[in-house]
Amino acid sequence: MSSQSRRGVRTASALGAASLGLVALSACEQPSPMVTATVGGDSVSTEAACYDDGKAIPQDEVRKCLGKKADETVSVSTGDKLRIGVDPKTADDGWLVLVDGKPALSEPLNKTYYSFQGEVFFQQSSASGQPSAPKKSVQVTVVQTSGGDFNGIWHLNLKNSKK
Incomplete structure (x- = not known):
């Protein structure tokens, strides 16, 4: 695998992890109003x-x-x-x-x-x-x-x- 392909896989993995993190955060309880x-x-x-x-x-x-x-x-x-x-x-x-x-x-x-x-x-x-x-x-x-x-x-x- 070329270094560009590996970089693309790492970038895609990082984006996927970030997306999963956002989905998990959106499922969290929202803070109460102030x-x-x-x-x-x-x-x-x-x-x-x-x-x-x-x-x-x-x-x-x-x-x-x-x-x-x-x-x-x-x-x-x-x-x-x-x-x-x-x-x-x-x-x-x-x-x-x-x-x-x-x-x-x-x-x-x-x-x-x-x-x-x-x-x-x-x-x-x-x-x-x-x-x-x-x-x-x-x-x-x-x-x-x-x-x-x-x-x-x-x-x-x-x-x-x-x-």
Whole structure:
């Protein structure tokens, strides 16, 4: 066999191996969509605490996922706007925002991002309903929802950086 023939065989073998590698990679599970929180020029992104390619998460798993702690933190001061961005598929299904496990909005959002005033996350009331000292930090949970099911859960910490 000539050196050109051997080179052709090696090239064909390398191309075949690369093609098989791409096929194998395409069969791998895709990463979950990200949720991004932006304040001014600072952004943090987080992967889902629970996500199964947009399928409904079983109820017992939902409870576990809602109890998980956030890995990412963003600082927000009173006058800042917090922008939360989600994947287009999450926006199409609809998403909720929970603050320390309680709904922040009454209806699901269907936009890829939404802006909030920073101070709304840290306000709290005493047992008598009177305003009390603002919280120092909260956990914000974004929930992808569809037909009453939870399809994805993401967590972020917000730190009150009072200005």
